[in-house]
Amino acid sequence: xxxxxxxxxxxxxxxxxxxxxxxxxxxxxxxxxxxxxxxxxxxxxxxxxxxxxxxxxxxxxxxxxxxxxxxxxxxxxxxxxxxxxxxxxxxxxxxxxxxxxxxxxxxxxxxxxxxxxxxxxxxxxxxxxxxxxxxxxxxxxxxxxxxxxxxxxxxxxxxxxxxxxxxxxxxxxxxxxxxxxxxxxxxxxxxxxxxxxxxxxxxxxxxxxxxxxxxxxxxxxxxxxxxxxxxxxxxxxx
Amino acid sequence: xxxxxxxxxxxxxxxxxxxxxxxxxxxxxxxxxxxxxxxxxxxxxxxxxxxxxxxxxxxxxxxxxxxxxxxxxxxxxxxxxxxxxxxxxxxxxxxxxxxxxxxxxxxxxxxxxxxxxxxxxxxxxxxxxxxxxxxxxxxxxxxxxxxxxxxxxxxxxxxxxxxxxxxxxxxxxxxxxxxxxxxxxxxxxxxxxxxxxxxxxxxxxxxxxxxxxxxxxxxxxxxxxxxxxxxxxxxxxxxxxxxxxxxxxxxxxxxxxxxxxxxxxxxxxxxxxxxxxxxxxxxxxxxxxxxxxxxxxxxxx
Amino acid sequence: xxxxxxxxxxxxxxxxxxxxxxxxxxxxxxxxxxxxxxxxxxxxxxxxxxxxxxxxxxxxxxxxxxxxxxxxxxxxxxxxxxxxxxxxxxxxxxxxxxxxxxxxxxxxxxxxxxxxxxxxxxxxxxxxxxxxxxxxxxxxxxxxxxxxxxxxxxxxxxxxxxxxxxxxxxxxxxxxxxxxxxxxxxxxxxxxxxxxxxxxxxxxxxxxxxxxxxxxxxxxxxxxxxxxxxxxxxxxxxxxxxxxxxxxxxxxxxxxxxxxxxxxxxxxxxxxxxxxxxxxxxxxxxxx
Numbered sequence: 032x033x034x035x036x037x038x039x040x041x042x043x044x045x046x047x048x049x050x051x052x053x054x055x056x057x058x059x060x061x062x063x064x065x066x067x068x069x070x071x072x073x074x075x076x077x078x079x080x081x082x083x084x085x086x087x088x089x090x091x092x093x094x095x096x097x098x099x100x101x102x103x104x105x106x107x108x109x110x111x112x113x114x115x116x117x118x119x120x121x122x123x124x125x126x127x128x129x130x131x132x133x134x135x136x137x138x139x140x141x142x143x144x145x146x147x148x149x150x151x152x153x154x155x156x157x158x159x160x161x162x163x164x165x166x167x168x169x170x171x172x173x174x175x176x177x178x179x180x181x182x183x184x185x186x187x188x189x190x191x192x193x194x195x196x197x198x199x200x201x202x203x204x205x206x207x208x209x210x211x212x213x214x215x216x217x218x219x220x221x222x223x224x225x226x227x228x229x230x231x232x233x234x235x236x237x238x239x240x241x242x243x244x245x246x247x248x249x250x251x252x253x254x255x256x257x258x259x260x261x262x263x264x265x266x267x268x269x
Numbered sequence: 270x271x272x273x274x275x276x277x278x279x280x281x282x283x284x285x286x287x288x289x290x291x292x293x294x295x296x297x298x299x300x301x302x303x304x305x306x307x308x309x310x311x312x313x314x315x316x317x318x319x320x321x322x323x324x325x326x327x328x329x330x331x332x333x334x335x336x337x338x339x340x341x342x343x344x345x346x347x348x349x350x351x352x353x354x355x356x357x358x359x360x361x362x363x364x365x366x367x368x369x370x371x372x373x374x375x376x377x378x379x380x381x382x383x384x385x386x387x388x389x390x391x392x393x394x395x396x397x398x399x400x401x402x403x404x405x406x407x408x409x410x411x412x413x414x415x416x417x418x419x420x421x422x423x424x425x426x427x428x429x430x431x432x433x434x435x436x437x438x439x440x441x442x443x444x445x446x447x448x449x450x451x452x453x454x455x456x457x458x459x460x461x462x463x464x465x466x467x468x469x470x471x472x473x474x475x476x477x478x479x480x481x482x483x484x485x486x487x488x489x490x491x492x493x494x495x496x497x498x499x500x501x502x503x504x505x506x507x508x509x510x511x512x513x514x515x516x517x518x519x520x521x522x523x524x525x526x527x528x529x530x531x532x533x534x535x536x537x538x539x540x541x542x543x544x545x546x547x548x549x550x551x552x553x554x555x556x557x558x559x560x561x562x563x564x565x566x567x568x569x570x
Numbered sequence: 571x572x573x574x575x576x577x578x579x580x581x582x583x584x585x586x587x588x589x590x591x592x593x594x595x596x597x598x599x600x601x602x603x604x605x606x607x608x609x610x611x612x613x614x615x616x617x618x619x620x621x622x623x624x625x626x627x628x629x630x631x632x633x634x635x636x637x638x639x640x641x642x643x644x645x646x647x648x649x650x651x652x653x654x655x656x657x658x659x660x661x662x663x664x665x666x667x668x669x670x671x672x673x674x675x676x677x678x679x680x681x682x683x684x685x686x687x688x689x690x691x692x693x694x695x696x697x698x699x700x701x702x703x704x705x706x707x708x709x710x711x712x713x714x715x716x717x718x719x720x721x722x723x724x725x726x727x728x729x730x731x732x733x734x735x736x737x738x739x740x741x742x743x744x745x746x747x748x749x750x751x752x753x754x755x756x757x758x759x760x761x762x763x764x765x766x767x768x769x770x771x772x773x774x775x776x777x778x779x780x781x782x783x784x785x786x787x788x789x790x791x792x793x794x795x796x797x798x799x800x801x802x803x804x805x806x807x808x809x810x811x812x813x814x815x816x817x818x819x820x821x822x823x824x825x826x827x828x829x830x831x832x833x834x835x836x837x838x839x840x841x842x843x844x845x846x847x848x849x850x851x852x853x854x855x856x857x858x
Binding site: 299 | 665
């Protein structure tokens with residue numbers, strides 16, 4: 032189990048910061064959900080932690096290891112896995128190849144591969160029967176499952192989820208959060224951003240409210256969920 | 270010496286006109302024209318064929334300008350809806366077709382033999398001695414005309430719309446169908462200038478053959494546009510001027526580097542242009558003289 | 571059997587073009603720009619092989635291999651020196667830069683070797699007759715070499731780790747990074763393969779025709795046409811495009827003089843772009 036530390040991070044595009052001085056401490060083995068109105072910088076924060084966007088200022092550490100200067104591939108090797116929101120699978124590759132990609136470039140030997148594939152299949156039985164299908168032919172919900180599965184293939188210590196429920200039908204949403212719960216119980220630290228505030232906070236231990244690129248509140252998820260004032264002001268009573 | 274100077278000035282002016290054309294097409298409009306040399310050839314040959322068939326030289330020139338404009342518009346139409354990469358290959362392909370036609374359709378273009386005896390404008394007004402001066406004046410006059418015209422266009426609503434579309438694809442998509450009409454006209458405007466430059470080439474040399482036209486025209490133009498700062502017409506003049514002077518200067522090298530023949534010097538010139546293009550793009554993409562950049566774009570948000 | 575002869579000739583020409591077309595679609599898919607230097611690279615590859623074959627007196631096979639390796643390295647070096655520094659810029663900038671690179675290499679060759687036509691040091695073999703077909707030695711060599719090369723590329727792409735990495739970067743570079751793929755290495759290998767494929771094609775062209783500074787330039791339009799036919803970013807479809815183009819060009823010689831080959835290619839490009847810009851075998855995709 033590894034913790035994730037985000038300290039004083041400022042990042043953005045084209046010389047302009049979108050997130051300012053963001054500090055979030057994600058304890059090892061916990062599940063933290065970041066919520067906030069549209070355009071508050073949640074995606075930017077996620078990309079900075081994943082290593083796709085360089086931070087202008089601040090520090091990011093995985094279990095005490097400073098990864099701020101590392102790019103996304105190196106962070107992946109440091110056992111950070113990321114499930115992006117939309118473009119999260121390789122559409123021109125098969126399901127089997129996608130799963131293989133989850134592990135192939137992390138310096139992990141071949142023997143563990145089969146075992147991990149079985150584990151992912153256990154979580155998402157739908158994927159098992161369609162090993163050779165092109166990922167691009169899957170439905171939105173199935174792609175999400177596959178993306179999640181690919182991230183798990185890497186046996187990560189920290190899992191980043193970018194709006195896991197986005198675009199999913201209610202059936203898939205429940206399935207997704209159930210899978211997230213199971214994964215969390217295996218000891219993986221989960222850091223997610225969610226537009227579906229209720230679902231996100233219900234399953235998490237800690238909630239972070241991000242507004243206009245700044246952290247407005249960090250509190251137990253249940254408390255944040257129950258806080259009428261925050262809901263009215265920022266979250267549109269979702 | 271005077272003769273040489275007049276030559277240089279004329280050639281630089283013609284090259285500058287081509288550069289201005291590219292500046293409108295690429296600098297303002299964001300459309301990459303790799304086939305510049307081909308349109309130039311089209312202009313020169315159109316003018317030459319018409320002028321040697323009895324059309325008065327000025328009329329031949331105007332016709333050549335129109336022909337080039339139409340050709341530009343039609344060619345650009347093929348790929349306007351698509352990304353710039355496609356326009357580049359389409360214009361290049363068209364240029365190659367022109368080259369093939371010029372070389373092979375001897376009934377029209379005399380093929381490799383070329384077209385001799387091209388009549389020049391105003392040749393009956395002055396004596397043979399004074400004519401070069403008149404011609405330089407005419408060329409410079411054309412350059413000034415093209416410059417003034419393109420400056421007006423750059424500052425007009427048409428020019429602003431063009432720039433907006435070039436810079437912001439979102440604007441482009443909201444304007445929808447009107448975008449390609451905008452671009453096609455801009456491309457055609459460039460064609461007018463290229464046709465003029467080609468005609469001037471034909472008049473100047475009074476004899477044209479396929480060997481005179483090669484990728485060097487395209488290379489010069491791109492170099493001039495990049496060195497001058499895309500979109501800035503004044504910068505382009507400076508760019509064209511210095512590029513040409515630098516490179517024409519290599520003709521003098523022939524006396525100092527006797528082991529290189531003319532063909533090899535030409536090759537050296539072209540490879541230096543290639544190198545220069547790359548270096549400019551890497552280190553000075555905004556042009557060599559940013560302080561001369563006209564504030565046409567307005568404050569950056 | 572005139573028609574069948576044309577078909578055979580067309581397939582062989584198509585196979586030669588298939589290699590640089592494949593290389594071109596790699597640069598398009600993985601590096602995301604149209605590499606106009608492909609013609610110059612063909613010229614460079616042919617002359618490098620020529621030097622190894624004639625000056626260093628290597629047998630042509632080894633000269634070709636040497637040229638492939640050297641060209642691959644030159645491509646990687648060019649990427650380091652030029653394209654890498656332009657990585658964040660628009661594809662138009664890269665386009666123009668590739669034009670500059672093309673001018674540079676092509677004219678260095680012209681500077682050193684002049685305009686005269688050269689040829690490889692190979693024995694002239696008599697054509698073989700298969701019934702009414704005439705197949706010459708070069709065509710057989712072309713057939714075997716290109717098919718081998720294409721098979722190797724196919725194998726690389728579909729069955730190896732590097733191939734998967736290349737496909738991943740072509741599909742989605744950010745996602746590839748997140749999955750641990752080092753894009754710099756993938757890019758370097760891509761350029762090496764591009765250089766190698768182009769050099770091999772250049773030797774085959776030089777075998778069949780002549781070696782002169784313009785040889786690569788003459789192929790630029792044709793190579794692009796083949797790649798566009800296949801759908802610019804789809805490597806294997808570019809091969810199909812090249813074969814089709816080769817056959818169409820040969821058939822066109824029934825109506826047009828053969829010097830108009832480029833014209834035929836251009837006409838095809840124009841038609842495609844007007845009606846089916848994603849190529850014959852591609853799928854309509856959202857513009858990047």
